[in-house]
Amino acid sequence: MKPKVAHIIVTDKCGHNCPMCCNRNYDIHEVPNITKKELEDVETICLTGGEPFMSKDIDMFIEKLRPYAKNIYVYASGAELYNYWKKNYKVPNIDGLSLSPKTMSDYQLLIELLQDDCFLSMLRWKSNRLYIFIKQIDPANFQTEEDLDAVSKLINLAQSLFKVFFRVWKDEIISPKGEIFRNINFEELGI
Numbered sequence: 001m002k003p004k005v006a007h008i009i010v011t012d013k014c015g016h017n018c019p020m021c022c023n024r025n026y027d028i029h030e031v032p033n034i035t036k037k038e039l040e041d042v043e044t045i046c047l048t049g050g051e052p053f054m055s056k057d058i059d060m061f062i063e064k065l066r067p068y069a070k071n072i073y074v075y076a077s078g079a080e081l082y083n084y085w086k087k088n089y090k091v092p093n094i095d096g097l098s099l100s101p102k103t104m105s106d107y108q109l110l111i112e113l114l115q116d117d118c119f120l121s122m123l124r125w126k127s128n129r130l131y132i133f134i135k136q137i138d139p140a141n142f143q144t145e146e147d148l149d150a151v152s153k154l155i156n157l158a159q160s161l162f163k164v165f166f167r168v169w170k171d172e173i174i175s176p177k178g179e180i181f182r183n184i185n186f187e188e189l190g191i
Contacts, residue, residue, distance in 0.1 A: 002041040005179040006034055007075075008065075010047050011055040015079060016102045023050070034182035036189050042180075045069040046098070053080035061184075062093050064191050071095040073127065078106035082113050091119070096127035099162070104143075107150040114157040123161060130155070130162040133169050 012028045014021075028050075045065050052058055052074050062072055072094045078101045085091070101107050113119055132155065155164055175181050 003038060003178055003180040004042060005044045005046060006038060006042040006069075007046045007048050007175065007179065007181045008034060008061075009049055009181075009183050010052045010058065010061050011050040013054040014050040015054065016051070016077060018102055029183075031181060031183045033185045033188055034180070038180060038182070039065075039068050039189065042069055044071040044073065046073045046075060047094075048075045051080045052076055053084040058084070059092060064186060066093065071127075073098055075100070077102045078110040078113075079103075082109035085113060085116075085119055089118070091122045091125075094125065096125045096129070097162075098129040098131065100131035100133065100167075101154070104147050104150060107147075107154050111150060111154050111157060114154070114161070120161075128162040130158045130164045132164065132166050134166055135169060 009028060009031060012023075014023075045068070047058070047061060047065075049055070052061075053076050055061065058074075065072060073096045074092065074094055075098045078099055081097070081099070099110065101110055132151070158164055
């Protein structure tokens with residue numbers, strides 16, 4: 001069966017230290033590189049990490065991969081998307097975004113981003129997802145009333161732009177059928 005979706009690691013850098021991070025289940029450097037054949041067969045590429053927007057080469061990754069996939073999505077937590085926007089004042093040439101905020105800082109920065117009219121005017125992505133982990137929104141986990149308010153505010157702001165999913169964190173992520181998880185080496189691919 002040809003893979004339809006390739007999850008490609010663009011960096012192992014991440015500003016979080018989540019105890020439930022799925023990247024703790026394996027050595028990220030031991031994940032095989034995507035082959036030219038796999039790249040030519042996929043319809044969708046999901047850039048992941050670590051935190052993809054921490055890669056100084058994120059735009060280059062997108063540009064080089066664009067001819068190979070009908071869709072390119074980025075998985076991010078929030079803070080680094082905000083930093084990318086503030087540094088570049090452009091949105092990346094992708095087809096969608098999957099956000100899963102991990103900290104209150106992520107929530108606050110995403111709220112600020114989703115209230116930025118210039119950012120909103122540039123959003124032309126066809127698929128956006130916001131993943132809220134159930135454990136994160138348990139009132140017992142909030143330090144202050146403002147934390148609870150921030151989560152509610154982000155969900156309300158995002159609903160018109162994102163499909164909102166509530167999820168339970170899983171210790172082990174297994175790629176569904178038709179999906180692969182790979183690193184990438186452009187020299188090896190000749191692109």
